[in-house]
Amino acid sequence: MRTTLAWQAGEPATTSLVRAPIRRRDLRPDDVAVRVDFCGVCHTDLHALRAHDGTRDSPLVPGHEFTGTVTEIGSAVTTHAVGDPVAVGNIVDSCGTCAMCLAGQENFCREFPTLTYDGTDRRDGSRTLGGYAREYVVRDRFVHALPRGLDPAAAAPLLCAGITVWEPLRTLGVGPSTRVAVAGLGGLGHLAVKLAVALGADTTVISRTPDKAADAKGLGADGLLVSTDEEAMAAARDSFDVVIDTISAPHDLAPYLHVVAMDGTLCQVGDLGTVSVDIIDLLIGRKRLTSAGSGGLATTADLLAFAAEHGIGADVEVLPSSRVSEALDRLDRGDVRYRFVLDMSDLDA
Ligand SMILES: [Zn+2]
Numbered sequence: 001m002r003t004t005l006a007w008q009a010g011e012p013a014t015t016s017l018v019r020a021p022i023r024r025r026d027l028r029p030d031d032v033a034v035r036v037d038f039c040g041v042c043h044t045d046l047h048a049l050r051a052h053d054g055t056r057d058s059p060l061v062p063g064h065e066f067t068g069t070v071t072e073i074g075s076a077v078t079t080h081a082v083g084d085p086v087a088v089g090n091i092v093d094s095c096g097t098c099a100m101c102l103a104g105q106e107n108f109c110r111e112f113p114t115l116t117y118d119g120t121d122r123r124d125g126s127r128t129l130g131g132y133a134r135e136y137v138v139r140d141r142f143v144h145a146l147p148r149g150l151d152p153a154a155a156a157p158l159l160c161a162g163i164t165v166w167e168p169l170r171t172l173g174v175g176p177s178t179r180v181a182v183a184g185l186g187g188l189g190h191l192a193v194k195l196a197v198a199l200g201a202d203t204t205v206i207s208r209t210p211d212k213a214a215d216a217k218g219l220g221a222d223g224l225l226v227s228t229d230e231e232a233m234a235a236a237r238d239s240f241d242v243v244i245d246t247i248s249a250p251h252d253l254a255p256y257l258h259v260v261a262m263d264g265t266l267c268q269v270g271d272l273g274t275v276s277v278d279i280i281d282l283l284i285g286r287k288r289l290t291s292a293g294s295g296g297l298a299t300t301a302d303l304l305a306f307a308a309e310h311g312i313g314a315d316v317e318v319l320p321s322s323r324v325s326e327a328l329d330r331l332d333r334g335d336v337r338y339r340f341v342l343d344m345s346d347l348d349a
């Protein structure tokens with residue numbers, strides 16, 4: 001075993017993390033050791049910390065969208081070399097043999113993919129500890145080459161927030177002339193807008209308040225639709241081929257289904273749990289309701305290549321990792337444009 005410094009929950013249900021050493025496994029033949037340089041702060045991290053009851057024998061170390069540098073490779077690794085810039089997302093292993101894995105959808109593995117933190121390693125049964133740390137050890141297949149030209153801090157959020165909106169944009173065939181609306185302008189939403197615009201879509205932001213107009217425009221969107229403006233929502237009825245709904249708080253899906261065009265799709269990417277939908281809102285216009293989360297390995301590589309080609313990264317506020325608790329608390333208040341990224345280099349000091 002080797003050790004590295006990490007930010008971990010010292011007690012149950014807290015966002016106040018403490019700096020302490022954790023153990024990482026010695027490299028297996030197909031493992032890669034990554035020095036974590038930048039790690040995004042995701043809403044899932046907040047949820048996990050709140051749900052952490054402290055009864056497990058391992059600490060909770062969040063962090064599942066990070067970029068870094070390869071420092072060591074296992075004896076059988078041929079796809080990565082020491083010094084390579086790389087990126088790791090929210091899954092780090094899967095069974096590799098089920099229908100989902102064979103279809104390239106490791107994120108839907110029927111045995112459930114191994115999560116980057118608070119998951120169970122498939123080989124030794126240990127709890128996985130996340131990227132709020134200076135080093136991560138990960139199976140080679142789940143390490144993505146980070147294309148040159150991508151800023152490593154701005155690229156980190158692509159690995160969770162980005163891929164979660166990229167998979168539906170890609171699989172729903174968004175391209176030039178597709179009419180796309182993105183509801184909610186947070187970590188996921190702002191990346192959905194940038195990616196849809198780069199795909200050539202006619203892109204609209206849906207927001208509760210008109211004060212997001214300048215932000216929407218700054219991200220490249222063609223317009224803003226204010227969801228509390230009943231007249232504007234009525235005028236937008238049946239007008240979007242794809243609506244990506246990134247609003248994570250419980251809300252009525254009906255107004256968003258109403259603005260979906262005939263045979264169009266509402267994709268809800270927040271983890272809303274059980275929702276109620278009047279089938280008539282699907283029936284009229286043969287509308288589709290779907291969801292998405294994370295992405296397969298091939299689609300993630302596709303995203304990174306696309307982002308590099310189009311110069312797309314998240315809009316980030318980079319903080320030294322020692323300010324992780326401040327980042328979590330401000331994220332909880334919605335006080336971020338649009339993603340916090342922790343610079344892990346202060347863990348060396
Ligand atoms: Zn995440």
Ligand SMILES: [Zn+2]
Pocket residue numbers: 094095096097098099100101102106108109110111
């Ligand atoms: Zn599988």
